Amino acid sequence: MRITLVAERAIPCKGYGGTERQVDWLAKEFSRLGHKVVLIAGRGSSHPLCEVRQASSAAECRAAIPADADIVHFNGWYIEAQRPALYTMHGFAPEFPQKGQNWNFVSASHARNHGRETFVYNGFPVYAYRLSAIKTSRLLFLAGIARVGKNLNRAVDLARAFDFRLDIAGGSRWQLLQRTKVRRQGVFFKSLSRRFRYHGTVDGDEKLRLLGEARAFLNPIAWEEPFGMAPVEAMLCGTPVLTTPRGAMPEIVDDATGRLFETDTEFAQALADIAGLSPEQCRESAADRFPIAKTARGYLDLYTRILDGEALA
Numbered sequence: 176m177r178i179t180l181v182a183e184r185a186i187p188c189k190g191y192g193g194t195e196r197q198v199d200w201l202a203k204e205f206s207r208l209g210h211k212v213v214l215i216a217g218r219g220s221s222h223p224l225c226e227v228r229q230a231s232s233a234a235e236c237r238a239a240i241p242a243d244a245d246i247v248h249f250n251g252w253y254i255e256a257q258r259p260a261l262y263t264m265h266g267f268a269p270e271f272p273q274k275g276q277n278w279n280f281v282s283a284s285h286a287r288n289h290g291r292e293t294f295v296y297n298g299f300p301v302y303a304y305r306l307s308a309i310k311t312s313r314l315l316f317l318a319g320i321a322r323v324g325k326n327l328n329r330a331v332d333l334a335r336a337f338d339f340r341l342d343i344a345g346g347s348r349w350q351l352l353q354r355t356k357v358r359r360q361g362v363f364f365k366s367l368s369r370r371f372r373y374h375g376t377v378d379g380d381e382k383l384r385l386l387g388e389a390r391a392f393l394n395p396i397a398w399e400e401p402f403g404m405a406p407v408e409a410m411l412c413g414t415p416v417l418t419t420p421r422g423a424m425p426e427i428v429d430d431a432t433g434r435l436f437e438t439d440t441e442f443a444q445a446l447a448d449i450a451g452l453s454p455e456q457c458r459e460s461a462a463d464r465f466p467i468a469k470t471a472r473g474y475l476d477l478y479t480r481i482l483d484g485e486a487l488a
Contacts, residue, residue, distance in 0.1 A: 179244040183251030185217040204471040277487040282423035285401040292488040298470025304411035307387025313340045315389035320346040321354040324398030328360040344374040387412040394418035410461035413454030431460040
């Protein structure tokens, strides 16, 4: 199949870039399966296994679409295409126009929140994540720290209330003084204790080390998370997840990989429960459910359905 994958920003990405990582990994998996892949992505993009066409605007993206593409899979730009197309929404935008296009989402709840049904879970190159031989007593918060929905404020309050040390990654502490809503919560000052250790934006080996060594991944989100890539990355490193049941989290976290909580009382029980979870079983559950090969198969099925003339619900 001749597949064109579209992303707005540069691939490979540095630091945060969940959508770009998914597109990068899909391009590798499709190429491995023998499909011809053309990648349209931001300036500076490259890929070892497929043709890359760079674009920095919707017009450039449109002009870069190959005339012989069997299907165009948009993960950004979302422009009208002259070829059969699939549009995967990675963010949360229920008001975004969807009529007349084949839309896909990244979890069942994500699709429902947009009034649709079609979804394919994100996938991961399982081999790139490793179990850690060392576990510390610290918990890990890894998300955009200045994003209110990620709820660093709750994570800090829980660490203070339940007397645990917390590693915080996903930005500089000074960012907490720049966003109005976060600044009002006073997280900057509440987290000045030695209990809290900031790591900035992490990637590569440092990210894997933090994910693997943590006692648990703390994810007290306060928004409708479309999927949650960092929690799954933690699971693949054998680290259980403690999270609120928002968005896709009840789909992603099972009994082998963590616990859900809302109240402080529920958190206390969840924190106690994870002591009995096996790092090996945690990794195995995530690896079975979220490998990139399974995601690729899901998308190939959608491509075939579209090419057969089906309109996705």
